[in-house]
Amino acid sequence: MTSTEVRTGEHSYRVLIGPGLLETVGDAIKEKLAPSKCAIVSDTNVAPHFANAIEKILHATGFEPTLITVPAGEQSKTLEQAGAICERMLLAGLDRQSFVIGVGGGMVGDLSGFVAAIFERGVPHLQIPTTLLAMVDSSIGGKTGVNTIAGKNLLGVIHQPSLVIDDIDVLKTLPRRVLRQGFAEIIKHAVIADAKMFRELKNETASDTLSLQTIVQRNVEIKSNIVAKDEFDRTGERALLNFGHTIGHAIERAGNYEQFLHGEAVSLGIIAACAISVKKAGLSIVEVKAIVDLLQRFGLPTKLPDHFPHQRILDALKFDKKFEQGQIRFVVTPKIGSANLSRDITMDDIREVVTKL
Numbered sequence: 450m451t452s453t454e455v456r457t458g459e460h461s462y463r464v465l466i467g468p469g470l471l472e473t474v475g476d477a478i479k480e481k482l483a484p485s486k487c488a489i490v491s492d493t494n495v496a497p498h499f500a501n502a503i504e505k506i507l508h509a510t511g512f513e514p515t516l517i518t519v520p521a522g523e524q525s526k527t528l529e530q531a532g533a534i535c536e537r538m539l540l541a542g543l544d545r546q547s548f549v550i551g552v553g554g555g556m557v558g559d560l561s562g563f564v565a566a567i568f569e570r571g572v573p574h575l576q577i578p579t580t581l582l583a584m585v586d587s588s589i590g591g592k593t594g595v596n597t598i599a600g601k602n603l604l605g606v607i608h609q610p611s612l613v614i615d616d617i618d619v620l621k622t623l624p625r626r627v628l629r630q631g632f633a634e635i636i637k638h639a640v641i642a643d644a645k646m647f648r649e650l651k652n653e654t655a656s657d658t659l660s661l662q663t664i665v666q667r668n669v670e671i672k673s674n675i676v677a678k679d680e681f682d683r684t685g686e687r688a689l690l691n692f693g694h695t696i697g698h699a700i701e702r703a704g705n706y707e708q709f710l711h712g713e714a715v716s717l718g719i720i721a722a723c724a725i726s727v728k729k730a731g732l733s734i735v736e737v738k739a740i741v742d743l744l745q746r747f748g749l750p751t752k753l754p755d756h757f758p759h760q761r762i763l764d765a766l767k768f769d770k771k772f773e774q775g776q777i778r779f780v781v782t783p784k785i786g787s788a789n790l791s792r793d794i795t796m797d798d799i800r801e802v803v804t805k806l
């Protein structure tokens with residue numbers, strides 16, 4: 450097992466990474482929090498695999514857990530669902546001394562974190578991510594929130610977790626497509642911040658030598674380093690994590706959040722961001738090809754399906770939080786391993802690359 454510290458202004462916290470960690474989850478939590486009432490928030494896919502067992506373990510370790518299961522899928526990430534969970538917690542007698550554990554992918558992480566942030570004005574949040582995407586991305590950095598009709602993640606709070614437990618074994622039950630989408634964020638991290646990891650992923654034939662544990666560990670470090678520099682998304686450092694996401698989010702929306710998984714849309718967004726980087730930041734064609742090859746190697750899409758309505762993507766762009774006062778803050782990469790924000794990208798640049806996707 451490895452333990453990585455994430456440093457933030459609010460508090461620092463540990464990310465434990467290794468196989469078999471769920472078996473000792475009660476002891477790990479006891480080191481951090483006194484035995485008390487807690488809510489375990491999970492979804493209908495994850496609960497039968499892991500959350501039921503975690504509930505039993507916590508009970509045996511002296512905690513008083515209440516398991517709250519929501520339907521799997523992004524449609525559960527709403528204010529109504531957050532309110533319903535809070536009501537359940539109040540009924541079960543949870544109070545300011547209680548805490549919330551999210552057991553699931555990024556959806557459960559964001560929803561349970563939001564609940565922890567607002568319940569009795571804020572109680573500790575523990576994350577037990579069960580998707581690769583949640584381990585390398587959403588469980589780190591404290592962004593919590595819910596969706597609204599107008600768009601995704603529009604309501605939320607930054608509420609850092611108190612502990613994150615990444616049990617690599619939980620990834621075994623993950624559908625292949627859901628596992629693969631996690632690599633979009635990993636490749637994004639490599640492109641914006643870690644040329645060495647990019648080379649290692651590239652040289653990987655069977656993704657075995659670079660074990661999932663090593664990959665998760667490296668990516669937790671990359672994300673937490675960036676978050677530590679700019680916890681509240683103010684200096685532009687954290688915004689670099691949006692590489693591929695401006696157009697990626699628009700693609701997700703254009704596909705009605707059904708056609709593409711988040712990571713698949715991000716893969717396409719990375720392709721578009723690379724094309725813009727060639728034009729506006731001097732990224733070489735050779736490096737673009739290397740990025741395309743790597744995304745394809747991990748089974749991620751690099752081209753939109755035939756006859757996809759491009760205009761829907763352009764229409765969706767206006768919902769993006771990054772379009773501040775109509776100005777676009779766009780992340781470009783001049784060279785693999787580095788990225789910067791550009792205010793020099795126009796809607797015409799975006800239109801040009803989207804129509805070629």
Ligand SMILES: NC(=O)c1ccc[n+]([C@@H]2O[C@H](COP(=O)([O-])OP(=O)(O)OC[C@H]3O[C@@H](n4cnc5c(N)ncnc54)[C@H](O)[C@@H]3O)[C@@H](O)[C@H]2O)c1
Nearest residue numbers: 494521554555556557579580582583586587592619622623
């Ligand atoms: N807070 C952040 O910084 C941040 C960053 C990136 C993404 N996100 C959010 O994360 C969400 C996407 O995360 P996700 O891709 O993990 O989606 P998800 O939580 O919806 O999980 C994907 C699917 O896998 C199932 N699942 C999860 N773990 C499983 C397991 N071990 N075995 C079998 N099935 C399992 C889930 O039930 C679901 O059906 C979005 O809501 C996105 O907005 C947040």
Ligand SMILES: [Zn+2]
Nearest residue numbers: 634694711715
């Ligand atoms: Zn993402």
